[in-house]
Amino acid sequence: MIKVSKLNKHFGPLHVLKDVDMEVKAGEVVCLIGASGSGKSTLLRCINFLETAQSGEIYIEGRLIDRKKDDLNKIRQEVGMVFQLFNLFPHKTVLGNVIEAPVMVKKTPVKQATEEAMALLEKVGLADKARSYPSQLSGGQKQRVAIARALAMHPKIMLFDEPTSALDPELVGEVLTVMKKLVQEGMTMIVVTHEMAFAREVADWVVYMDEGRIVEVDRPSVIFGNPAHERTRVFLSRVLEPNAGVFGNQPPGNEVCNLCGCKIS
Amino acid sequence: MGIIEYAVDFYSLLVKSYPIFIQATALTLRLTVAALGIGILIGLVFAMMKISKNRFFNAIADGYITVIRGTPLIVQIFWIYYGLAPIINVPAFWAASLALAVHNGAYIAEIFRGGIQSINRGQMEAARSVGMTYGLAMRRIVLPQAFKRCIPPLGNQFIIGLKDSSLAAFVTMPELFMTAMRRAANQPGNALEYYTIAGLYYLALVVVFAFLVKKLERRLDVD
Numbered sequence: 001m002i003k004v005s006k007l008n009k010h011f012g013p014l015h016v017l018k019d020v021d022m023e024v025k026a027g028e029v030v031c032l033i034g035a036s037g038s039g040k041s042t043l044l045r046c047i048n049f050l051e052t053a054q055s056g057e058i059y060i061e062g063r064l065i066d067r068k069k070d071d072l073n074k075i076r077q078e079v080g081m082v083f084q085l086f087n088l089f090p091h092k093t094v095l096g097n098v099i100e101a102p103v104m105v106k107k108t109p110v111k112q113a114t115e116e117a118m119a120l121l122e123k124v125g126l127a128d129k130a131r132s133y134p135s136q137l138s139g140g141q142k143q144r145v146a147i148a149r150a151l152a153m154h155p156k157i158m159l160f161d162e163p164t165s166a167l168d169p170e171l172v173g174e175v176l177t178v179m180k181k182l183v184q185e186g187m188t189m190i191v192v193t194h195e196m197a198f199a200r201e202v203a204d205w206v207v208y209m210d211e212g213r214i215v216e217v218d219r220p221s222v223i224f225g226n227p228a229h230e231r232t233r234v235f236l237s238r239v240l241e242p243n244a245g246v247f248g249n250q251p252p253g254n255e256v257c258n259l260c261g262c263k264i265s
Numbered sequence: 266m267g268i269i270e271y272a273v274d275f276y277s278l279l280v281k282s283y284p285i286f287i288q289a290t291a292l293t294l295r296l297t298v299a300a301l302g303i304g305i306l307i308g309l310v311f312a313m314m315k316i317s318k319n320r321f322f323n324a325i326a327d328g329y330i331t332v333i334r335g336t337p338l339i340v341q342i343f344w345i346y347y348g349l350a351p352i353i354n355v356p357a358f359w360a361a362s363l364a365l366a367v368h369n370g371a372y373i374a375e376i377f378r379g380g381i382q383s384i385n386r387g388q389m390e391a392a393r394s395v396g397m398t399y400g401l402a403m404r405r406i407v408l409p410q411a412f413k414r415c416i417p418p419l420g421n422q423f424i425i426g427l428k429d430s431s432l433a434a435f436v437t438m439p440e441l442f443m444t445a446m447r448r449a450a451n452q453p454g455n456a457l458e459y460y461t462i463a464g465l466y467y468l469a470l471v472v473v474f475a476f477l478v479k480k481l482e483r484r485l486d487v488d
Binding site for chain 2: 048050073079080081087088089090091101106146149150152
């Protein structure tokens with residue numbers, strides 16, 4: 001579905017992506033984890049061409065994308081994006097946010113776009129807020145509208161850039177629930193996240209990035225259970241219980257995972 | 266003469282001169298509307314050029330703003346009306362409104378640029394991420410929000426433009442100030458009164474306009 005090859009990105013003197021290779025197959029969920037500044041978000045933004053990589057290749061559905069020749073607007077229609085700070089259009093209602101692109105870009109008739117939008121809002125649990133303005137919503141509600149807005153273009157893949165990082169802790173769950181629903185429906189997703197429990201539960205692959213490089217890619221059970229690299233291990237022990245590892249600080253034989261509460265078999 | 270008598274005299278002068286000053290007010294308004302209408306278009310075009318990534322457009326917009334802001338309006342009006350006369354005869358009304366438009370356009374461009382740049386980059390990114398082109402995202406997402414933020418400074422600029430239209434008097438336009446000047450020349454004893462009357466008309470226009478701007482600002486404050 002998406003393949004990234006030898007991607008390099010500089011911001012002035014800063015080398016933020018170093019020879020990044022990544023592949024995401026249709027229906028897979030990939031979670032990108034790593035410290036702030038490790039290049040996770042930049043990688044995501046390069047895939048959507050919101051940032052221009054200086055070198056490297058990006059393939060979407062097997063086709064190499066040429067930034068100059070290809071119609072990036074067309075490509076972006078198929079690649080949905082959800083931002084950390086929601087970026088809803090404040091001058092439009094919830095419904096207006098969702099139908100904006102289908103109507104203006106795809107020229108879907110308003111009536112049909114509205115029906116589809118209402119179905120999407122139903123799915124994210126916000127049909128009753130269709131006439132509200134973003135400023136009247138909580139952070140969790142805003143993010144769910146943002147997800148509906150991206151889905152309205154029927155994207156083939158969804159990119160999530162720290163979708164829950166700006167939320168109050170009690171609102172994180174409602175957004176993750178919606179995302180899990182998408183996973184169950186088979187949506188291809190790349191998720192930059194600090195929600196390790198979420199990554200462990202839904203990811204097919206977890207990618208650990210550090211200083212612009214992909215350090216380790218593996219199944220979540222491996223990354224969270226027995227990562228191959230010391231750096232991954234150190235990062236995870238820092239992010240998770242500051243004093244405990246994934247299964248640390250517990251009487252042996254009866255450990256419960258510190259991430260999600262699951263028991264080890 | 267007591268203050269009461271003076272007030273009565275002034276009032277009768279105000280009433281007597283009413284028809285001609287109303288006519289003059291209409292011309293002042295026509296000049297202002299033409300000037301600011303065109304000025305907004307000019308401002309929008311140059312604001313877009315100024316924020317564009319194209320260096321050539323940047324340079325044009327910078328040059329325009331520098332020259333126009335750096336020279337007096339009266340020079341610009343005379344330049345178009347008298348200066349261009351040997352090449353092209355611009356009617357007085359259009360010479361004045363075009364000069365006013367070009368002049369205000371430079372300031373309005375800066376107001377729009379500030380408004381557009383005050384809109385979070387995330388808005389443009391979100392719009393692009395759902396497949397909108399730069400132009401569509403600008404028109405549907407960024408500009409409506411920016412325009413709202415521009416209303417207070419734009420209102421301010423309009424008030425300045427309205428008052429600056431008095432300079433059209435110097436290219437023979439019988440607008441408010443010209444009318445007062447002519448009257449005062451005919452009746453030097455009432456010069457003070459006629460200039461006061463002209464001032465009152467401007468004041469009334471500005472007060473009404475400021476009120477409308479405030480109402481518009483409230484109405485658009487939905488989010």
